[in-house]
Amino acid sequence: MTIRDLLSKKIFYYVILVFVSVLVLFNLVIFVISSVQYQQETTRKQESLVSMIAHLSAQEDETVLTAYLEHYVHNHQVEIVFIDNQEEIIFSNTNVDGNEQYQSVYYDELYVGEVYTNYQTSYLSQEYSFGFILINIFSILLFGVGAMVFSKYLKQQNQAILADLTHMIHEDQVFYFEELGKVNKLLIDAIHKERKHQQVYQDYIKTLAHDLKTPLTALSIYLEAITQKKLTLNQSVEKDINDEIKSIENLIPKMIEMDIDQLAYKHDVSPMILRLLKKYQDVFTSKSIQIDIELEPLVIEIADDDIKRIIENLVFNAFYYSEEGKTIFVKTDESRKELIVKDSGIGMDELTLKHIFNDVYRGEKASKYHAKGSGIGLKIVNDIISNAHGHIKIDSQLNEGTTIKIKFVK
Known part of the structure; x- marks a missing residue:
């Protein structure tokens, strides 16, 4: 491989590889941070929901409990199934197939029922997904602009180096990259x-x-x-x-x-x-x-x-x-x-x-x-x-x- 080939092709490939690696690493970090924040937020909302269900169930007012769950579903777009301590379905806005994982609900150590929630269709999940998509779009745009600017800079530097090498070699002579190694060895x-x-x-x-x-x-x-x-x-x-x-x-x-x-x-x-x-x-x-x-x-x-x-x-x-x-x-x-x-x-x-x-x-x-x-x-x-x-x-x-x-x- 000649120096001309190296400067005109290989360096640009290496630059692309570096930019892609940085992009992947950046998105991986954002994904991990977003996942942790999403998990913390859903846990907080789940604890608040279970606490309110326990309180309303203890009052034995099924109408108020149902109204609260309907209001919660409307505001958060979350799937909820609540079964009381008599194993009767009090509220459900999704199909129940028996494979759901329920969380037991207690009020002052008194068992009042079980609740199933699914936040994957919630507004919170949509917000995090939309934010992650925006970050990816921004990263791609940043990558494109950075690659263009850096490529332009490399092109200018390559032209300067090639111009200098032109004075070092004859028109019919190829200056190989291995010769730089020999020069480096002589310097050492x-x-x-x-x-x-x-x-x-x-x-x-x-x-x-x-x-x-x-x-x-x-x-x-x-x-x-x-x-x-x-x-x-x-x-x-x-x-x-x-x-x-x-x-x-x-x-x-x-x-x-x-x-x-x-x-x-x-x-x-x-x-x-x-x-x-x-x-x-x-x-x-x-x-x-x-x-x-x-x-x-x-x-x-x-x-x-x-x-x-x-x-x-x-x-x-x-x-x-x-x-x-x-x-x-x-x-x-x-x-x-x-x-x-x-x-x-x-x-x-x-x-x-x-x-x-x-x-x-x-x-x-x-x-x-x-x-x-x-x-x-x-x-x-x-x-x-x-x-x-x-x-x-x-x-x-x-x-x-x-x-x-x-x-x-x-």
Whole structure:
């Protein structure tokens, strides 16, 4: 079916269907309301009639009772049959066939007879029927006028849409309705892609902020160690401080340009790990922490910035949450494609392990031990490993230490 067919035929059919449905629903509601009102009114009239028959029957004046019933029939056009307690027909204006349903009549608990009434031929019934017919006529007229007005409006809109479509297609080409579905899918895909880019952008900003925190923390440790005379300001220390300043300077263009394309390539990451560990040797020395290094060639496909983030996050976490004089163990295993970082620090409880990869989450003990932590380091590591189709496993015991194993794709 083409769009032209849909606009010229189907929409009008749907409009007719909607109008008919509304008309039927409207009449159904009116019918229910009218039926309830009719039943209430006939019940009220019936109770009044029975009460008067009981009163007149108790007076044993048959002439007055008959005159009243004749007057009632004349005013209301209702069928009435009254039989007294002697089973004699006192009044009847209709044929009696014995199938009528009678209502017993009592006067102060004294049985005086039975009465049959039929209001279907009454003026009341005629009034309700006539009113219902008028409402139906009004509904049909309203439906006709509404359909004409709405059809005229739809025709104008259809002509405008068809005119626009004429500019979109060639004279010998048919534009099918299914193509609108394809366009809609492209729009939805574009929206999802834009949302994904926004999420990548936000994660990128968080990662850069965390990358900026690492050299700033190192500078803070250098300054504190020099101030407390735990470290001597010599050429080696000056070089390390200058390297940290350059690291900050290198991050600034990335934050300005927002370059989120980091190329991963297959290479041995062990030399870079060794350089990073030696780079922060003076930082570890400030707390008398030893680094036990056991590196095998580890060839994996990963970006340099990503392996740098992994090592800095894991090793600095071990540094922050270890007491003075402890040892941090760093190992790479070529056969298993694993990177292992182990410490004997404060460790983590089960609740912390359960939420450790949540954004900005820190365990209660970690927050007290190292108040300046951001809580996103391990999440960044986990995101990097997940994107590289790897797996991270954390084993930790409170007050005993933590072992982190990262398994890369072989």
